[in-house]
Each structure stands twice: as C-alpha cells, then as structure tokens.
Amino acid sequence: MKHILHMTALALAMTASAVVAENPVTALADLQVTDDRTDRPLEGFVWYPTADTQAVQTHHGNPVWQGIEAVKDADALPGKYPLVVLSHGMYGNAMNQSWLADALVAKGFIVAAVHHPGTSTWMRDADQARQMWDRPRDVSRVIDHMLSDPAFANLIDDDKIYMAGHSLGGFTAVALAGGRYDAEGFEAFCDSHPAELVCGIFDRWQVAKTPEDKAAMQADLSDDRIKGFAVFDLGGTQTFARESLAGIDEPMLIFGAPRDIQGLDLDIESRALVAALPMDQVTYLEPTTLSHFDFLGVCTDKAEAILAKEEPDDVFVCQHGQAERAAEHAMIAAIVAASFR
Template structure:
C-alpha cells in the first residue's frame, strides 16, 4: 500500500508539472558570484521558468552542439521553487548539462551551474586543480549566493535544494553528501592499482601530496542544505573513507554508464558507491545504452564530422550523439525528476 500511494503521489506531481511544462519557457541569465573568495571568482549560468515567449532562440549552441531554446534575461515566474546546482566533469564547463537544466526548468525548477576554476574547459590552472577541496566549496558558494541575493532568493525554496554532478562532479557530490577524503586509503588503492584513472589524475594534479593539502582534503566538506543528490557516472569513489560512505543518510541517485570506451571503471566507482552507502538511501541505475559522454549535450547531425576534421582526438564524444543520446537523456531526466520530486 505504501508503494502504491508513493507511485500515485509521484504520478500526480509529474502530471501537474507536465501542465506547467506546457505553459513556461526557459529563462537564461549569466551567473557571477562575488564574495569573500576573491581569489576564486565563479561564473556560470542560471536557468529558470518564465512566461515570456518573445525572444526565444537557440543558446549555448555552435556547429557541434545543439544547445537549448531559451530567453535571455527573461522575467522569472513568481514564487519559490526547488533549486538544483550542477557540477561538470574534468575539463568540462557549465554548459555541459544544459539539456538537464532545460528539462528541470520545464518542471518548475531553478537550476544553476558554474565553471569550476582549475578543472574546467577554459580554466586549467594546475594550482587551482590541486586545491580539489574547493570544488564542493564552489557549490556551497552558489547556494549561499542564491539564498542571499535579493534578485534570486525570492525564487528559491531553501527546503528543496538538490545537486547533481557528472564524472568529477560526481566526486564533488559525494563530498557534499558527507564523503570524507581518505589519503591513506587512496595511497593503498593506487599502490595496488596504479593504472586506475583516478590514480593518474590525482598524481597529475598533485592532490593531497603535502600534509597541509591532505588536511584540507580530509575536512568535512558536506553541505546539510542539500536534500538529495544525483551522481552521473562518477569518478574517485575510492578516495572516500569507507566509514564516511557508510554514514551517508541523504538520498542518492547513482547512474552508471556501461556502454562505450571510457576510463571510468564501474566496479570501483558507481557500483562501489552503491555498495558502500546504506541501501535505503541509494537508487541505482545502469541503462544499457548509456555512455559516459551521453551526459554532455546533444550533438548536431554534422557535429561528428566537424570534430573528426578539426579535433579528431575528441570526435568520440559525438559518437551516437544525436537520436540515441536524446533517448538516453530522456531516461536520465525521468530518473532525476523522480529523485528530486
């Protein structure tokens, strides 16, 4: 009976949101955060529901990526709404999950994403990358900003704040959920399995190589304001202490990507996270056609050819990147909506 009632309630919520989706468009504005961290300014985007219809056009698109239809600096709908912060993967950027942001907005959410300094497409500073503890802090700073900025705070429900992260953004999400970096565990893991992707990455960025850095990494970086999390084919599960993963007590949606060539080892990443966190707090999925790069945007039909000609080493990110990717993303969107409703 409890499950039947839950399904009925979820169906009503999704039906109501479907009606909302027919009535709104996506507003899009630049997001700039200026606070006490003047050494680490944050920039990105915020997407939100609007009733405006004029000026609707493609945004965040180019010859490769489809982008989304949005209205720049539109007037937001009134009322407080659930809020989601997105965290991109290694050398990604705030545009990468705009497809998810657009879908969430159509169901009543406000969504924000920033470029993480040091590990984003255009900010690959090795010293900032070394300070990996700042990544969860970036997300907390976004939440601080939207809850205090007078032009945004009136649209945010502080009791419905969520977070989703892809790849390295998934590691960021685990830290915010209560995972604690464990330097000795990581050293032992990499001594036994030095070819694992996360081991090479931590060496490249010199993560926790000094006592001061190890202390900063092993601090409690969680944010209790976040009510639920989604991890998309995350990396670096092995960096967290087993005890801290066992103690996570907030809902996690963990989605692994089994298809295609990727350096992400599901057995030591998504599947390992599912096994470590108490079962009542984890919803786990592994859609059979989902690949690691399906969490990026949808490619244009000619996007693959452009990459093959201009950036051949990156062309794989548009393999099966149009219709099949859209189908895979529809599965992810449905799961995220169910998790965050």
C-alpha cells in the same frame, strides 16, 4: 545490497514529473558569485521558469553541440521552486548539462551551474586543480549566492535544494553528501592499481601531496542544506573513506554508464559507491545503452565530422550522440525530477 530501479518501472516516475501547471519557458541569466573568495571567482548560468515567449533564442550551442531554447534575462514566473546546482566533469563547463537544466525548468525547478576553476574547459590552472577541496565549496558558494541574490532568493524553496554532478562532478556530489577523503586508503588503492585513471589524475594535479593539502582534502566538505543528490557516472569513489560513505544520510540517485565508450570502470566507481552507501538511501540505475558522455549535450549532425577533422581524439564523445542521446536525456531528466520532489 543495492536498490536497482529497472527501466521497465520508470513510467510512473516519468509521468508524475512531466506535468507542470504553468508550462514554463526556460529563462537564462548569467551568474557571477560575489563573495570574499576573490582568489577563486565563479561564473556560470542560472536557468529558471518564465512565461515570456517573445524573445526565445538558441543558447549554449555551437557547430558540435546542440543548444537549448531560452529567453535571456526574462522576468521569472512567480512562485517557489526547488533549486538544483550542477557540477560538471573534468575540463567541462557550466553548459555541459544545460540540456538537464532546460528539462528541469520545464518541470518547475531553478538550476544553477558554474565553471569550476582549474578543472574546466577554459580555466586549467594547475594550482587551482590541485585544490580539489574547493570544488564542493564552489557548490556551497553558489547556494549561498542564490539564497541572497535579490533576483532569485524569494523564488527558491530553501527546504528543497539539490545537487547533481557528472564524472568529477560526481566526486563533488559525494563530498557534499558527506564523503571524506581517505589519503591512506587511496594511496593503497593506487599502489595496487597504478594504471587507474583517477590515480593518474590526482598524481598529475598533485592533489593532497603536502600535509596542509591533505588536511584540506580530509576536511568535512558536506553541505546539509542539500537534501538529495544525483551522481552521473562518477570518478573518484576510491578516494573516499568507506566509513564516511556508510554514514551518508541523504537520498542518492546514482547512474552508472556501462556502454564502453572511453568510460569508467563501474566495479571501482559507481558499483563500488553503491555497495558502500546505506541501502535505504540509494537508487541505482545502469541502463545498458548509457555511456559516460551521454551526460553531455546532444551532438549536431555535423559534430563527428568536425571533431574528426579538428579534434580526432575526441570523436568518441559524439558516438550515438544524437537521437539515442536525446532519448537518454529524456529518461534521465524525468527520473532526476521525480527524485528531487
């Protein structure tokens, strides 16, 4: 029923993806998507390869989160690179997977991410959150922008565009792969599972509560320019029509996170998604030590103490969040890079 890539079989993939001839340094640029959606501005970052080592600084860090080493606005290393677009989780932001962006640049990728309006750290407008169909469209807009931006268009191999999403970003990934919202099926699921997290979120945000919104959610939000997906412990599997999942025809690398630290129910999320997808398109990993928040950054040595004082309800995001998480990141990045070749 599933393709499961066991941890003991990863050495070849990790070795193959770890060697990049130019040994690039990570460069960082601000991203502002300029298009006709003035009602939904998109901002974030682009990470890309450079040979410049003169002005390396720490970016995206704070007292809780370790940053990455990058050169701001450096000249790009000439070449053609695959593009990966990242989608953060609920109330996350474009920096959440900067660790992955940094690792992918080292392996010869360009990476872009934006803050999704309505569902990001600093933009929690309820009306924008309601328009959940705009999340996958945000990713398509980023691709449009990157392929037309004079700074990056000539650097991108447009036959090698990929996407990765965490949590609600995993929902975004599945929609872009061809998953279609199933209003009746999701309503029936929530009637029988009223305490399920995704049901409460969609109800609180008033997602698909009007005929117009329901039609927008049920539209085809896929983007056939994207040639492969990485889905990190997604939430929202039960929102998708099973027949649409069965019709997805792009490679899907799916991680489930079984370590129960405020995590999601794998039986109704990642495992259910894998069961619904075509067998020949799925690689599924469920490392026993992986938790939902291991897809965020590595925590500083003072992070748990700071969170205990300032945000005590959030301390769990940094449990096992230093050396163990860094090791998980190395494994995840190597597998994603190998999958996106």
